Amino acid sequence: MQNSEAMALSAALLAAAGELTQRIHGGVVARGFEGLRPAHGFAFARLAPDGATVTDLAAHLGMTKQAASQLVDELVRKGYAERRPHPADARARLVVLTGSGWACTRAAEAAAAEAVRAWADVLGESELRALRDRLLRVAPNGPVRPAW
């Protein structure tokens, strides 16, 4: 693939990612969850299954644990998460989503589905699946974090 083609691919990928991020964020706001930035979404994604420690979260988001702790402070203050004692380590604290946090997560999923549906209207279902499959092969286990 030529240099210019690589740039076209890069630009399109970054543009699509930026648009998707904004649509998800906009959809979350439209559903009544305010005071959140896109970065919080990446934190929610890590907290969602079973909770996580601050250190886990910091590694996932690519920031210091102090910064992650401040972010958790903010989520706690706004009622989206809470700190619980860790069942197996008295030093650690397990950060878990509250009911409001789960509702926000579902809102983000709905917003993402909405954005993807707009793409389905352009590409069609089968092309969209092909796009997804190729992206999954290219970036299989990537930490989804704000990289720039």
Next chain:
Amino acid sequence: MQNSEAMALSAALLAAAGELTQRIHGGVVARGFEGLRPAHGFAFARLAPDGATVTDLAAHLGMTKQAASQLVDELVRKGYAERRPHPADARARLVVLTGSGWACTRAAEAAAAEAVRAWADVLGESELRALRDRLLRVAPNGPVRPAW
């Protein structure tokens, strides 16, 4: 497309974009251009063809013109760009890349081509072109800017 599939697509897209951004940035640093952040790359992309005004740049990057002006200050201080009088408007100033700025732009293109080649090894050339074409149809004219 189901909700979970939409989330898988979103995660893969964001992971791929994050990885690409980091690889480009890493490649630029590896080629000896320091003191630059990924955001500067988006500025370079706008300045590259014929230069741009600070206001143009601000719109392209999705920030205030004051912030764009500060960013230009930084690029000027580091020797990547310079402010020239605008040929048609005495209020405006045309920000253009210096030789060093062009060299950095070429380094970024080379790094992007390198990252894309790694994907070509996984997908193959034809699949990669298909990926590029689908992304171009989904995000045709997007402003490539740091969105989160």
Next chain:
DNA sequence: ACAGGGTAGTCAAGTTACTTGACCAATATC
């Protein structure tokens, strides 16, 4: 031709999301 409003850019100050550094408590290692 010049008055009024809009636009390009900068200066100054404030905000915020991070950082580095120091520290304590609990845990693993030997």
Next chain:
DNA sequence: GATATTGGTCAAGTAACTTGACTACCCTGT
């Protein structure tokens, strides 16, 4: 049981932005 390591927080500093105020210049209409 001494020692080093890990999880977390407190405190202070930094850097990339923001909002607000201002000047210089352009454009239109009468």
